[in-house]
Amino acid sequence: MYSYTSEQNLPIDINEAWEFLSDPKNLKTITPDYMGFDIISGAERKMFPGQIIQYILTPILKIPFRWVTEITHVEHERYFVDEQRFGPYSFWHHKHFIEEIPNGVKMTDIVDYKLPLGLLGRFAHWLFVKNKVRSIFNYREQKLESIFGKYNIEHEK
Secondary structure, X not given: OEEEEEEEEXXXXXXXXHXXXXXXXXXXXXXOHHHOOEEEEOXXXXXXXXXXXXXXXXXXXXXXXXXXXXXXXXXXXXXXEEEEEEOOOOEEEEEEEEEEEOOEEEEEEEEEEEOOOHHHHHHHHHHHHHHHHHHHXXXXXXXXXXXXXOOOHHHHO
């Protein structure tokens, strides 16, 4: 099992953050183009518990992967959880938290995941998967800053 945590502060209010993040269509906006990410179904409504969302990704050598996630928990303007039902991981559990801070919001993503194929999966994680996960979240952080602006801690003085 592996875990990845990402934190980001944005200079927007909690309502604006929730409106953007709880709309599944916006996931394509904050995913790197090289992932070949397309939503097939399930993004017609804002997130709700039990929602099934299907994607196609081509992250490695343009080989398509079908990924199906379920939104398992939603607490309005606080958090939501997506879990993989079918896809490239043997386990994927992604928690998205949003909290108000002075002059903005703090977003925290916590991903717990496991790769299939035992030793081969562990080698793939060491070789490229952990860096791929990190680069996706780095891209997301940069994209969100370009959309909403950079959080400036000096405003808190």
